[in-house]
Amino acid sequence: MREIKANQVKDKVKELFLKANYHIDKDLMNRLEEALDEEISETGKSVLGMIIENNKIASKEEIAICQDTGLAVLFVELGQEVHITGGDFKEAINEGVKEAYQDGYLRKSAVDDPVFERKNTNTNTPAIIYTDIVPGDKISFLVTPKGFGSENMSALGMLKAADGSEGIVDFVAETVIKAGPNPCPPTIVGVGIGATADMAMVMAKKATTRKIGEHNGNEKFAVMEKEILDKINRSGVGPAGLGGNVTCLAVNIDYLPTHIAGMPVAVNVCCHASRHAEGTL
Amino acid sequence: MANIKKITTPLNDKTVVDLKAGDTVNITGYIYTGRDAAHKRLIELIDKGEELPIELKDQIIYYVGPAPAKPGYACGSAGPTTSYRMDPYTPVLLDRGLKGMIGKGLRSREVIDSMKKNKAVYFAAVGGAAALIARSIKKSEVVAYEDLGAEAIHRYYVEDFPAIVVIDSKGNDLYKTEPPKYAKQESDSLRGVPSK
Secondary structure (H helix, E strand, C coil), rough: CCCEHHHHHHHHHHHHHHHHCCCHHHHHHHHHHHHHCCCHHHHHHHHHHEEEEHHHHHHHCCCCCCCCCCEEEECCCCCCCCECCCCCCCHHHHHHHHHHHHCCCCCCEEHHHCCCCCCEEECEEEEEEEEEEEEECEEEEEEEEEEEECCCCCCCEEECHHHHHHHHHHHHHHHHHHHCCCCCCCCCEEEEEEEEEHHHHHHHHHHCCCCCCCCCHHHHHHHHHHHHHHHHHHHHHHCCHHCCCCCCEEEEEEEEEEECCCCCEEEECCCCCCCCCECCC | CCCCEEEEECCCCHHHHCCCCCCCCEEEEEEECCCHHHHHHHHHHHCCCCCCCCCCCCCCECCCCCCCCCCCCCCCCCCCCCCHHHCCCHHHHHHHCCCEEEECCCCCCCHHHHCCCCCEEEEECCCHHHHHCCCEEEEEEEECHHHHHHHHHEEEEEEEEEEEEECCCCCCHHHHCHHHCCCCCCCCCCCCCCCC
């Protein structure tokens, strides 16, 4: 067994949330620069120019890229040879989130009961934590602060096998096109296909964090990613929804086996400020 | 980009009527912030016939919940939030004299009708350009509902705040008129062609 202190978990989580909220990855910055070249609308170009400038300011000054610094979502792979000492694993993660948001001048957006009081927890916790037990003696973290302008545009379709890939392409593209300017286009669209309703949505969320330029390893699904991307970009929605040919930067599909009677399709939309960071202990 | 129109607050009928959907503007002067929770409280006061904590006449409300300010900054990152959540409350505020709103995203038919009736304007700021926009915010103070934190009503002094007129006082709506100009037919598609 390898021992890892709860405090190390806390510090790593804090470091990753600060990084994710201040710095847009190079792959996405490059894609935005390409989009600026591809965009034909003058207003669209101006919007993309502001986005690129914004991301440079945020990174240089270490301030939040977007004021909506999101709910704190983590995908954790916990090696089965790891023994956490000196504290509770989940508490350590939440403590790391709290310190990042309090010390890093990030907005606290979590409210406790979602219906009646909606009182701010003032810590941006509880975090949304997905933990997978894997072989090995390491813990790896993928953190993604998720803003709600785009999260609110999510959709779940319990499609039929007979709907086929065309049904999926139409459902996903229509979901994103109908959202128009609301999710801050140009967006990155995560799609989860198969498993159960809940797992499809988790896959969709995780898919939004894929490196730009990488495609599904299965050629048939990679083709579907391209078809959805093209269909969304033919809509004319454009940057900020003000018209143009760049509405979506990437469509990322993940899939899992499913039941003989169904074909769940989950769509999770991420704004152009697709923020995530990875680290290992 | 077309010429930038410089406007100052408080707004008036003439300024508002001269603004056309598609105009790029820089706004200078005082503006108020407000989002879901603050709107709900304002409407509750109006329903009870009580006085509001701010005078709405000729003012602009910016739909924003800013990030906390780092030391040395007047304001933290402060981009627009999605406007449709304020739609149910907006016509009542426009009837009370509110002249402008800054946000992002679609508005309801009821809001647009009320904007035409009351001669009001809706500006879009670029969602996610929060660090850039914050540079135009020179002063920030909480004027009501401090307990709401980021959702409290702030008064900002802004200089050359960058925005685009998306819905003008005639009801012209860029979100409706612009995308069709760039939309392409299905036949242009590369359906079935493998990704690069």
